[in-house]
Amino acid sequence: EDQVTQSPEALRLQEGESSSLNCSYTVSGLRGLFWYRQDPGKGPEFLFTLYSAGEEKEKERLKATLTKKESFLHITAPKPEDSATYLCAVRNTGFQKLVFGTGTRLLVSP
Amino acid sequence: DAGITQSPRHKVTETGTPVTLRCHQTENHRYMYWYRQDPGHGLRLIHYSYGVKDTDKGEVSDGYSVSRSKTEDFLLTLESATSSQTSVYFCAISESGEDTQYFGPGTRLTVL
Numbered sequence: 001e002d003q004v005t006q007s008p009e010a011l012r013l014q015e016g017e018s019s020s021l022n023c024s025y026t027v028s029g030l031r032g033l034f035w036y037r038q039d040p041g042k043g044p045e046f047l048f049t050l051y052s053a054g055e056e057k058e059k060e061r062l063k064a065t066l067t068k069k070e071s072f073l074h075i076t077a078p079k080p081e082d083s084a085t086y087l088c089a090v091r092n093t094g095f096q097k098l099v100f101g102t103g104t105r106l107l108v109s110p
Numbered sequence: 111d112a113g114i115t116q117s118p119r120h121k122v123t124e125t126g127t128p129v130t131l132r133c134h135q136t137e138n139h140r141y142m143y144w145y146r147q148d149p150g151h152g153l154r155l156i157h158y159s160y161g162v163k164d165t166d167k168g169e170v171s172d173g174y175s176v177s178r179s180k181t182e183d184f185l186l187t188l189e190s191a192t193s194s195q196t197s198v199y200f201c202a203i204s205e206s207g208e209d210t211q212y213f214g215p216g217t218r219l220t221v222l
Contacts, residue, residue, distance in 0.1 A: 004152065034210065043114075043200050043213035044153070087153070097168065098211060100152030 002027045006088050006101035013078055013108050021073040021104045023088030033071050034098065035064050036087040044087055047073075078108045113137050114214035116201050122220045129188040131217050133201030135181075142184040143202040143211060144168075144176065153200065159184055160207065191221045 005024045013019055025033065032051055036044035048057040050066040057064045061082060063074040073086055085105045089098040113136030123129050133142060143158040145168075155168030157176040165176050173195060175187045188195055198218050202211040 031208070036213075041216075043215050046210055046212060049210055089153075097155050097158070098153075100154075102150065102152050 002090060002092055002099045004088055004090055004099055004101035006086075006104050008104060009102070010105040011107070013075075013106070015079055015108055015110050016077045018074070018076045018078070020075070021086055021106070023071040023073070023101055024069060025071070025088075025090045026069075027090045027092045027099070029093030030090060031093050032091045033066055034089040034091070035071070035073055036089070038085045038087055038103070047086075075106070078106075080108050080110050082106065083108045114201060114203055114212065116199075116214040116217050118217060119215065120218045122222065123191055124222050125192055126190050129191050129219065129221075131186045131199055131219070133184045133186070133214060135184075135201075135203050137203060137205075137212075138181060139203040139205050140181075141204040141207055141209075141211075142178065143204075144174075144184065144186045145200045145202065145213075146170065146197040147200060147216075148197050156186065156199075191219075193221050195219065196221045 003026045007022045032049050034049050035047040038044045048064040053068045055066050061076050065072045085103040087103045089100040115134045117132045144156040145153040147153050154170045156174050159165045159178040177185045198216050200216045201214040204211045
C-alpha cells in the first residue's frame with residue numbers, strides 16, 4: 001500500500017532561520033511527487049512536481065529535492081509569509097490518484 | 111489561479127438529510143476529483159471523474175455518490191448525512207490523470 005509520512009508535524013522558525021521539511025514515501029512505482037502549500041481556510045496551492053531521484057526544483061525561498069525514498073523541502077531565510085501547512089503527495093504507476101501525507105505546519109516568527 | 115469554484119462554502123445540516131456540494135470549473139479539464147480533509151488524516155479521495163458521465167470510486171467512497179453531466183460541473187451527494195461526514199471537502203481538477211491537480215477553495219460541512 002502506498003504511504004506518505006511527513007515530518008516534523010509542526011515546525012517553528014525565526015525569520016531568516018533556514019530549515020528542511022521531510023516527506024518519506026513508499027510507492028509501487030513513482031509517477032510523481034507533489035508539494036503543495038495550504039493556508040488556513042484555503043485549498044492546497046501547487047508548488048512543485050518531482051519525477052526522478054536527483055531532481056531538484058526551486059521557487060523563491062523554496063527548493064524541493066527527491067531521492068528514492070524521500071523528498072525534502074528546503075526553506076532558505078524564511079519570512080513570516082511562508083507560514084503555512086506544506087503537503088506532500090505521491091502518485092504511482094497504476095492509478096491517477098494522489099496519496100497525501102498529513103502535512104507539516106510551519107510557523108515563521110518575525 | 112485555476113478557475114475552480116465550490117458551493118456552498120459553508121453548510122450546517124442535520125443527520126439524515128441529503129446534501130449536495132457543487133464544483134464548477136472554467137478550465138475545460140477532463141478530470142475532476144472530490145477529497146475530504148480531516149485532522150490527523152491526509153487529503154483522502156472520495157470519487158473522481160475522467161469525463162462526462164465517467165466516474166470511479168476513491169478510498170473513502172461509502173455514503174457518497176457523484177454525478178457529472180457537464181464537463182464543468184462535478185456534484186458530490188451525501189444521500190443521508192452522518193456526523194462522521196463532518197469535514198472540509200475539496201474539489202480538484204487536472205487536464206489528464208497524469209497531470210498536476212489544482213484545488214478549489216473548499217466547502218466546510220458540519221453535520222449535527
